[in-house]
Amino acid sequence: NAGVTQTPKFQVLKTGQSMTLQCAQDMNHEYMSWYRQDPGMGLRLIHYSVGAGITDQGEVPNGYNVSRSTTEDFPLRLLSAAPSQTSVYFCASRRWVNRPDTQYFGPGTRLTVL
Amino acid sequence: GENVEQHPSTLSVQEGDSAVIKCTYSDSASNYFPWYKQELGKRPQLIIDIRSNVGEKKDQRIAVTLNKTAKHFSLHITETQPEDSAVYFCAASFYGNKLVFGAGTILRVKS
Numbered sequence: 001n002a003g004v005t006q007t008p009k010f011q012v013l014k015t016g017q018s019m020t021l022q023c024a025q026d027m028n029h030e031y032m033s034w035y036r037q038d039p040g041m042g043l044r045l046i047h048y049s050v051g052a053g054i055t056d057q058g059e060v061p062n063g064y065n066v067s068r069s070t071t072e073d074f075p076l077r078l079l080s081a082a083p084s085q086t087s088v089y090f091c092a093s094r095r096w097v098n099r100p101d102t103q104y105f106g107p108g109t110r111l112t113v114l
Numbered sequence: 115g116e117n118v119e120q121h122p123s124t125l126s127v128q129e130g131d132s133a134v135i136k137c138t139y140s141d142s143a144s145n146y147f148p149w150y151k152q153e154l155g156k157r158p159q160l161i162i163d164i165r166s167n168v169g170e171k172k173d174q175r176i177a178v179t180l181n182k183t184a185k186h187f188s189l190h191i192t193e194t195q196p197e198d199s200a201v202y203f204c205a206a207s208f209y210g211n212k213l214v215f216g217a218g219t220i221l222r223v224k225s
Contacts, residue, residue, distance in 0.1 A: 043158065045214065050211075099146070
């Protein structure tokens with residue numbers, strides 16, 4: 001299994017540009033989520049999904065959109081990039097069971113917005 | 115709100131000493147508490163976790179303790195080694211099975 005994969009690894013955008021960060025997992029996990037990591041602020045939840053067609057907001061959803069059309073994929077869209085969105089983005093997945101289960105992270109995407 | 119506080123933000127220890135990192139959480143309904151280790155430029159990886167029906171869990175040199183009454187849990191690393199140097203994150207589960215993370219602790223083990 002490849003586990004959780006993310007593309008691209010690095011990206012530089014100009015203010016106002018849009019882009020999509022890709023995330024895929026091959027573990028048949030129902031639960032997927034996106035975090036951003038900034039120095040001194042830990043991992044903050046952006047959006048999450050408990051299955052295809054179901055998404056919800058986390059702590060810092062503004063400026064980001066998600067959709068979940070398949071179990072495997074959970075892309076994150078930046079609609080109009082801003083310098084405040086410069087960060088490292090991690091996708092994660094885990095089984096959706098009646099109690100919390102081990103969460104696995106992807107390798108991350110380092111995004112710079114100029 | 116959904117909050118996890120983690121202390122200290124940085125911790126320096128001598129090789130062979132013990133290291134302790136503490137976290138508190140805001141919701142008494144939280145029932146799952148994982149710890150992740152992140153090396154420079156890498157993804158966070160689970161090192162140990164504990165559920166609310168257990169007070170302590172050990173795995174070789176690492177252990178986690180949970181005090182549900184006080185809503186805090188701690189990571190203990192004994193006989194620290196240089197390869198333990200990393201950023202450590204605690205997390206707690208909240209409504210909707212969301213995992214909320216602490217701000218992280220930079221652990222430096224000096225040899």
